[in-house]
Amino acid sequence: MGDVRPLWFMTGNLGKLAEAQQILGPLGYQVSQFLIAGQVPEVLEPQADSLLVVAKEKMRQAREILSSLGRGDEAVLVEDAGLFIDSLGGFPGVYSSHALATIGYSGILRLLQGIGELSTDAPASIEGSGTDRSAYFQAVAALWDGEQTHFGVGLCPGRIALAATEGNGFGFDPIFIPDDLRPDGNPLRSGEKGAVSTEGIPFGGVEMVVKQEFSHRRRALDALILAIGAPSA
Numbered sequence: 001m002g003d004v005r006p007l008w009f010m011t012g013n014l015g016k017l018a019e020a021q022q023i024l025g026p027l028g029y030q031v032s033q034f035l036i037a038g039q040v041p042e043v044l045e046p047q048a049d050s051l052l053v054v055a056k057e058k059m060r061q062a063r064e065i066l067s068s069l070g071r072g073d074e075a076v077l078v079e080d081a082g083l084f085i086d087s088l089g090g091f092p093g094v095y096s097s098h099a100l101a102t103i104g105y106s107g108i109l110r111l112l113q114g115i116g117e118l119s120t121d122a123p124a125s126i127e128g129s130g131t132d133r134s135a136y137f138q139a140v141a142a143l144w145d146g147e148q149t150h151f152g153v154g155l156c157p158g159r160i161a162l163a164a165t166e167g168n169g170f171g172f173d174p175i176f177i178p179d180d181l182r183p184d185g186n187p188l189r190s191g192e193k194g195a196v197s198t199e200g201i202p203f204g205g206v207e208m209v210v211k212q213e214f215s216h217r218r219r220a221l222d223a224l225i226l227a228i229g230a231p232s233a
Contacts, residue, residue, distance in 0.1 A: 008034035015170035154219025165205035174204030
């Protein structure tokens with residue numbers, strides 16, 4: 001076994017923290033929430049139309065905070081993600097956190113009311129022609145290793161359900177149905193049956209281990225690990 005490497009994750013979302021711990025833990029990283037006096041350091045998100053720009057700015061501020069504490073050589077992780085809905089021009093996109101806090105996923109369902117629906121009482125797993133409710137999650141992860149910053153980008157295509165399925169997940173998980181996957185893990189076109197499937201159930205209704213097969217965050221972290229080289233575990 002190699003040395004366990006500490007990694008601070010600057011996030012206030014415990015769901016994201018648990019997901020990062022599950023993904024990066026087996027690779028030798030001890031992922032902990034970045035806290036100062038028991039609080040996540042406050043950072044200002046830029047007004048930008050790119051998740052990469054937002055992630056870069058979050059990382060700049062995270063490194064600035066670490067340096068002010070005399071810990072500039074410690075590893076830190078930041079991540080930004082968004083839900084992009086085709087028929088809404090990509091909204092909420094980079095404003096997903098704000099949209100979630102203001103209108104919630106129920107507000108997204110209201111914005112899409114009548115789009116792609118077969119009937120008013122159709123179950124969440126059944127859509128009409130499909131494309132009008134198409135959407136994708138995107139995540140950008142950035143990791144400062146003490147010397148340089150590495151980036152990883154992950155996508156998860158799918159569609160917005162007709163109704164929410166609660167129980168698991170967080171954020172917009174209750175209304176997002178991922179596209180099925182091929183045996184190699186790559187997504188199929190919407191509506192095609194694959195080797196890995198949630199059977200039309202939104203992320204909110206599946207276990208974490210199933211969600212991980214599709215997760216945009218996992219794909220971003222996988223790309224990040226490839227960029228920096230996984231430590232021996």
